[in-house]
């Protein structure tokens with residue numbers, strides 16, 4: 001793995017309705033992410049947090065299908081540019097959210113550098129809605145669709161190009177809450193999804209081994225987009241859209257260790273940590289533990 005990591009915080013809470021997820025980056029820093037990675041001998045450059053502009057009251061009262069679109073789009077443009085710069089410097093971008101709408105900017109900056117970027121979407125949700133299918137109007141339910149080129153241009157064309165990724169290079173792991181439009185889309189495009197059903201049947205080690213083999217054969221870079229709500233809410237309670245019946249702490253560590261061993265990863269993001277909904281920063285600590293495993297921490 002690249003020994004040089006650049007950390008970018010994105011205190012974004014405008015892609016959904018629960019306040020507090022904007023404090024995710026500071027909760028993850030407080031839980032010791034930098035110290036943890038420095039112990040593993042990485043060179044860390046913490047670039048701090050992107051500034052997010054606030055909608056005014058008039059805008060907040062508007063009922064439209066894409067909540068806070070101007071601010072979300074603008075922050076994603078800025079994130080995309082920063083990520084692009086770090087990759088040009090040959091540094092590994094590690095992005096800390098913030099709600100999952102920030103994956104639009106991350107992939108805008110990353111995907112420019114790869115012909116066939118692979119993406120692992122570790123999440124209870126598909127995040128495959130568009131303005132047309134979204135039941136909520138929340139942009140954090142749309143980033144994977146936007147990156148596949150589906151949705152309104154202001155989101156699909158961040159940094160001026162689209163699509164960012166191809167459906168056959170995406171693997172969703174941990175899904176257990178999909179909206180009707182998302183299910184249709186997965187079926188039509190044949191996106192590879194390991195729902196909790198397959199994980200229960202096959203076991204997480206087999207799921208990860210298949211995922212890694214599949215992506216290794218067809219991609220030239222690999223991004224992990226890990227939504228903490230992929231884990232079970234009993235172990236990661238500090239998230240805005242919890243869904244019972246998720247991946248365990250142990251399974252998630254093993255998934256990270258197997259990814260570390262594969263040596264394929266070129267970028268990662270950890271999103272949806274909401275310290276206000278958390279239990280004594282437990283979810284941020286889980287995120288830091290997972291980051292440790294992802295970057296090669298071992299007991300022997």
Ligand SMILES: NC(=[NH2+])NCCC[C@H](N)C(=O)O
Pocket residue numbers: 099100101125127129134135136137138140141142179227229241272
């Ligand atoms: N990143 C997330 N937590 N997304 C949750 C999305 C929930 C729902 N599918 C929606 O579109 O509103």
Ligand SMILES: [Mn+2]
Pocket residue numbers: 123124125227229230241
């Ligand atoms: Mn989710």
Ligand SMILES: [Mn+2]
Pocket residue numbers: 100123125127140227
């Ligand atoms: Mn998500």
